[in-house]
Amino acid sequence: MLDWKSYGGLEGRKPVIHSRKSAVCCCLVHIIPLFVSGVLLYFNLKRRFIGSELEGQQNKDSLKLSVLQVCAKAQELAIVASTTTILLELIRYELMYGNGLPLGLLASAFSYSQVRHMVTAACSWFITPDFWGSLVVCGKPDTGWGKFRSIGLIVLLVVCGFIAVLAGPAAAILMLPTVVDWPVGGVIYWINGTNEQLWPQRLTADSLLGYGCDNQNAQLYDPRCPSAGFPSLYQHFSNWRGSPITDSWAWTSHGPTASTLNVAADLHNHYQEQLLADGKLPSPLTKNIAWASSKSFTVSSKVPAVRVKCTPGITGFTLGQPLSIPFVSQPEYYYINSRENNLTMSYFNVTEAVASKFEDVARVHDLTTLSVLDIFAQPFVLPQNFGSNSIGLIVLTLDDARNLSGNARACSIDARWVNGTSSILDKKMSSKYSYGADQGSAVVNAMIAKGKEFGSGLGFIHPKDDGTWQSIKIDPSWFALLAPQVSASILTDPLHQATTLPNRTTLESLLTLFRPTTDIPGILNLPGAPPPEDEPDRTTLESIIASYVADGISRTGSQINLNYASLMSPISYRNNTISDRNRKAMVRYGGPALSFDPSDALAQGNKPPMVMHTTISGYAMGLDEANDYVWVLVLLLHALLALLHAIWVWRSREGVSQAWGSITELVSLALTSTATQGQGLENTCGGIEKISTMKLVARIEAVTSRATPANQGLEQLQLRVTQGYTQLPSTTNAQKGVAYGNL
Known part of the structure; x- marks a missing residue:
């Protein structure tokens, strides 16, 4: 922990402690994201309708949504911090008390949620040599429990990477209310x-x-x-x-x-x-x-x-003279446009229909006094197989009322x-x-x-x-x-x-x-x-x-x-x-x-049954789409990991440490560790490209002054790199209650 009382001098020795108080403090990082996730899951699973505006001051929905977006980002960061803590705890355990872990996983707790630059493109950490080199030696420890832990760590990294990628969208989608049509019942009735x-x-x-x-x-x-x-x-x-x-x-x-x-x-x-x-x-x-x-x-x-x-053109007529006019055959399953060459037309004799219309008019009016302003319409039965037409209609106008002559246009009605x-x-x-x-x-x-x-x-x-x-x-x-x-x-x-x-x-x-x-x-x-x-x-x-x-x-x-x-x-x-x-x-x-x-x-x-569906419109929270359950799964996965981590830390017998919680601390450990020759780290000072290098196994080893030559490492905890998993004596493990530092 940070010592605010001293701004100068050397670092003091760090003891390996076994404390429930420290265990509880270690798990505090889970509280805020778990609480927020619980609230989000409660309102979305139970469903909640808010109304035409978000609760609070009126006409401020844009501001409220902006604040919720900031809160969603904070929830994302809190979830990533929580999963990072879990990974750090397991990595420390494997380094100090396990069989070690692949070199590519040494800084995985800081990299799993990041995007790295690979030559010409940005890519996820999961497609870098770090991860694939570690995957090669996954499950290689000699002991059964060690194999299980090595495989479990890889699986945990993948799950945490999945959570880190989707935590932001999950928090935003579940936290921000959306305007939806909410179903509120209806009535089933009959006619x-x-x-x-x-x-x-x-x-x-x-x-x-x-x-x-x-x-x-x-x-x-x-x-x-x-x-x-x-x-x-x-x-x-x-x-x-x-x-x-x-x-x-x-x-x-x-x-x-x-x-x-x-x-x-x-x-x-x-x-x-x-x-x-x-x-x-x-x-x-x-x-x-x-x-x-x-x-x-x-x-x-x-x-x-x-x-x-209706037909594009008109046909002249004189009452009493034979009259045939074209009707449009309307297609059954596609529309037609106004271009004449796309129309299918057939001529039909409408002489009797036109005469019948004027006979009806003559019963109530003198035909010789008709006006050119009058328009007449007469239905006409079309053949059954003539396109998709329900009935035809003849529209008549007069240009010479005294001679009862004028123009006729045919219209096809499709109902x-x-x-x-x-x-x-x-x-x-x-x-x-x-x-x-x-x-x-x-x-x-x-x-x-x-x-x-x-x-x-x-x-x-x-x-x-x-x-x-x-x-x-x-x-x-x-x-x-x-x-x-x-x-x-x-x-x-x-x-x-x-x-x-x-x-x-x-x-x-x-x-x-x-x-x-x-x-x-x-x-x-x-x-x-x-x-x-x-x-x-x-x-x-x-x-x-x-x-x-x-x-x-x-x-x-x-x-x-x-x-x-x-x-x-x-x-x-x-x-x-x-x-x-x-x-x-x-x-x-x-x-x-x-x-x-x-x-x-x-x-x-x-x-015949009729079903009336009623919906209301407004802001609401709920799981309306199938993909909404993916966001629920993300939060539940994080909650499960946080719970298992809390139980594991609470029951752990090897102690809880806060060491190597940053890249700086890992670099410091490497600088103060004894350099090893012939272990595969040659030519790595300028970077690492080979998967074979990333599959080297790193482990923290406790040493004593008697076992360490004067010209080698000066610290009691050393970072060792070997070609594979090796079973080391328990005396090399860090011991509970021992304060480690300079030899």
């Missing part, structure tokens, strides 16, 4: 109807299952009618500037899924608040979950996705059921469900389950060829429900010119937002009419049709779910007092558990 009723692959008028959408009020405002999305979409597209994206995929949440998700989210919020107020949150959940930056509710289901491809997710994101203020109106107020977002088949560009989506993109065939009878005739007086024409038609379909009202691709005589001089454009017009047309069809399909199945709240009536807090067990099945760490029997809530169907 009325079979899979075919909820997600049919053929849509007809019968798909409404007898639900009435016959009057205009229901058609526009009853959410269970296919056309009810028209008012909101009309307002949206009235202010939409269009997009250059040439792939028009549009998707939205499935109506019954979105509505029941609102109910389940409200129930989860309510029971979380109850358990929080009662202090009954299941471990590891604490009151901190109320401090999350956001909370999301997600359910996996099928969602409707629709794309539309699918796709695996996806519907989710609600709550930030701070949770949304409440209106049980009186049976309607939620939270916005439900839909996402398609994407894979490697999807392009990276926005809008360019490759349908996956895995059976999850199920085509939907649309019958004209269902299309009539999607686009019913409504009074034109309920809306203001976006061109600021009132239409001459007293009634038109909802889809045609949306298409008034579409600008024709060719000049229409007289239209450019009308007040407020924008000039016609080319490609953006077509992409806008495709987006409008795709969005409207997807919205209509999303309402499928809602006609047999007339009260969404009743589907979860067994766990409704409005009518029941449910048990803590059921509450904790919904609010818990991880995924949800079953909280009620669906048989009493469902009226019909094969009970």
Whole structure:
């Protein structure tokens, strides 16, 4: 130990002591890293959610994380100091009381955690001659116990090197909280109807299952009618500037899924608040979950996705004359771009379909007084094997209203059921469900389950060829429900010119937002009419049709779910007092558990199960990834070594020494030791390169003045180097209680 009382003079003799007090002091180096590791393991294994900010002064997260990084570095240094102490103790033991150790291991306690320069590159100590030379003679001592110790020391060095390399990352990763999505349960529930009723692959008028959408009020405002999305979409597209994206995929949440998700989210919020107020949150959940930056509710289901491809050009027509126009055959499993030479098209005779459309118009209006501002849309059934198309659509505009002549454009509609997710994101203020109106107020977002088949560009989506993109065939009878005739007086024409038609379909009202691709005589001089454009017009047309069809399909199945709240009536807090067990099945760490029997809530169907997963976002500590357990292993390995070292030092009979704890002390020992000739150390004054040199065996030997010639070593403890392990008499070992120094 350092003697602060004397600044001059010679060193005194150093006794070999056997003291439990010294043993305890030797092990103090383990206390701090073991304590910190224990705290880190406790919080990470138990898991702890902190909240939107780290605990302490607000808006100081950067400073707090910086301090934690410094603490993690200090923990790394403490662990390395601890393992170095263990290695030094074993090296001293082998030098003083064992059979010695290879020359390459003499300074290994100072080098195992370092990077050394080897000729042209930096490398680990474990690929230097020091280590490999020592490995050659590993297990060569004569005694069985000596062989075990020599092998054990090599293994210990490798383990300590592993710990030294990973101690820093382990401390940092386990100490620094990260922003994660923490699973806090959810709700398992069921929806009325079979899979075919909820997600049919053929849509007809019968798909409404007898639900009435016959009057205009229901058609526009009853959410269970296919056309009810028209008012909101009309307002949206009235202010939409269009997009250059040439792939028009549009998707939205499935109506019954979105509505029941609102109910389940409200129930989860309510029971979380109850358990929080009662202090009954299941471990590891604490009151901190109320401090999350956001909370999301997600359910996996099928969602409707629709794309539309219209022909690049238009075809002139005159009513009463034969008319054939081209339709695009959309590929099933990849996207198509806007270049015409990449499109596969076929011509179909649409004369009867166009005539049928104007016959319908003639029933409510005089055809001779039609306006060039009017746009007409007529569904057209395409052949079953014509690409991936659900139904065709003919879009008609007039350039000569009196002669009923104009331009026709064909659009192919491709509708699918796709695996996806519907989710609600709550930030701070949770949304409440209106049980009186049976309607939620939270916005439900839909996402398609994407894979490697999807392009990276926005809008360019490759349908996956895995059976999850199920085509939907649309019958004209269902299309009539999607686009019913409504009074034109309920809306203001976006061109600021009132239409001459007293009634038109909802889809045609949306298409008034579409600008024709060719000049229409007289239209450019009308007040407020924008000039016609080319490609953006077509992409806008495709987006409008795709969005409207997807919205209509999303309402499928809602006609047999007339009260969404009743589907979860067994766990409704409005009518029941449910048990803590059921509450904790919904609010818990991880995924949800079953909280009620669906048989009493469902009226019909094969009970398709829906699983709502709830997550909160914020800082948290825990083992979320498989590689996190590697960091736990590092800390546990160090703890095991420290414990074994403490036991060994406590029970050691040969004494505890603090000698040769630095490179300086080792150099001093070598300088005062007797030089030996012919033992393999020739030509080593400028460095060592040979593995054969590193495998020489070093040992500390106690000598007396009688055994030492006057012209040799002057110290009682000598560093000896031999060609191999030799069994020396016990009289050469340092003796307990003897103070060693100059002869």
